[in-house]
Amino acid sequence: MINRKKSPAIHDAVEFDLKLKACDHFTLDNGVHVYAVDAGAQEVMQLEWVFYAGNCFEDQNIVAATTNFLLKNGTSTKSAFEINEHFEFYGAYLNRHCYNETATVTLHCLTKHLPVLLPEVAALFTSAEIPEEELAIYKQNQKQRLEVNLKKCDFVANRLIDEYLFGLEHPYGKYSSTKDYDALERDQLKAFYKRFYTEGKCIMFVAGKLPANLQEQLNNAFGQLPFRQSGLPVITYPGTPATEKKYNIINDNDGVQGAIRMAIPFPNRHHPDFIKVQVLNNIFGGFFGSRLMSNIREDKGYTYGIHSYLQNHIHQSAWMISTEAGRDVCAATIEEVYKEMLRLTNEPVEKDELDLVRNYMMGSILGDLDGPFQIIGRWKNYVLNNLTDAYFYNSLETIRSITAEELQELAKKYLVPETFYELVVV
Known part of the structure; x- marks a missing residue:
């Protein structure tokens, strides 16, 4: 029995014997690598699809970020509203982000709802339409947001310091302008989507209270999709840092x-x-x-x-x-x-x-x-x-x-x- 009259010993954190929990790894039928951590007491999960579809792969500025954002704004069978309604009905949260080398789609959900959510996520990678009206709304909103942000000194500083460090042509040094948004065309986005999502390279990361048949469920939803594990363009990092300091x-x-x-x-x-x-x-x-x-x-x-x-x-x-x-x-x-x-x-x-x-x-x-x-x-x-x-x-x-x-x-x-x-x- 614990002696409540005696305070517990105090230990420095450097004395802790920290261990990183092992990560399971398996491969779907189409070669997609899946990394999984089965842990936690609650019946919840996080699934993340990582595509090599960042801005270093684009031929025109902000094509990668725009394509990533519009993934869930309409497929061949559902509108943007219907997609959001479906995930919200099951208490799930679906988000996406675009980075320099990679772009992600992340799902948080209850473990028991996985069978009805995975097919809808798969549809985002095979039949996203990127509708013209959704693109127009996105361009308008982004230009307005940019105009507001450009009045903030910290926003401007974050853009410029990366340009000075890496150069404006370097993926880490690029930033957007209203002209970039005006230049976006649906055909460009569809081509990028087909090359880097539908037929792109994907890695999956899964964690939480995992179902016993996780591999089977993922295989059924994603194991037959035409993802490729090789043949991506060689990433180049052009750009010249600023000479002034x-x-x-x-x-x-x-x-x-x-x-x-x-x-x-x-x-x-x-x-x-x-x-x-x-x-x-x-x-x-x-x-x-x-x-x-x-x-x-x-x-x-x-x-x-x-x-x-x-x-x-x-x-x-x-x-x-x-x-x-x-x-x-x-x-x-x-x-x-x-x-x-x-x-x-x-x-x-x-x-x-x-x-x-x-x-x-x-x-x-x-x-x-x-x-x-x-x-x-x-x-x-x-x-x-x-x-x-x-x-x-x-x-x-x-x-x-x-x-x-x-x-x-x-x-x-x-x-x-x-x-x-x-x-x-x-």
Whole structure:
């Protein structure tokens, strides 16, 4: 019996023996790979179809994103209204997103309703019509939304910093304009849909309380579709980064706040420094107790929040610092960011601060493993980046063992003020 008069022992998170739950893998009749995590107490599921149909495959800007959005806006047998009504009737939620290399369709539902929902999802991949009237509504809405967003300094800053980092022709550096929406034609979208969805490459990720006959159900709905597992176009990443490093953009003459972005290009997850730099990044600006937050928010009061992070891209990444500050203190904010960089290069991190960050990162990983949807999300990240579970355990070991001296050397290597792109949009 538990002794309620005695408080439980306190353990550091770094002492936790974290394990990544194994992911089952099987292949449908047509070669589609399925990754599944069977866990959870509730009879709910998440299914995600990942297509190699991102913007790096398009010949014209925003074709990929538009096609992805309009997947559920009408098929040969159902209107957009009827499709939404069907999923809502069964308490299911269907969403879609488009990224640089991939595009996704995600279904959340009760396990017992899977047999009546899977055929409707399959229809989206084989008989989506992309009706002209739905396309017209989409174009109008997107142009109006864009016009509103372009008045926001943070929105403009996010667009421009990626352009400076990667170049406007690079998939990571592209952004939309009203002219791009005006140029969209239904025939272009239908051709993209046929090539990259109906006959595209698909990977499935499934998690939750899975039915015993899951493979049979998926095979019946998707195992005979003409998905292909090879023959995709070779992805190219054209584009030239900007030669200038410092930019000041006037977006709102009457605005009182400016958006600040500072960034450098960075390798992807396969680089040996990537995991180590994640530790350094957390010390620098990666969580609420970071140096940037302590200095610029708590001490100086220049901003409500400032964060640094590594971008989540497959091909290459970038180390980004992002904040919004008062127009009159933007220059001072940037100066303080550089001061924190120099502190990390000139002084080793003290043990107490490093221990705090170790525990924060281990606790965050523990939270990310809380539930089947979070677990399959981590597996999805590994699969799409051509990694294995060894990456997970290497990350844990790095967090536990990295030294202050190693972090200081990394800071000297990467936190060099002269190499950073610097953008202020006011």
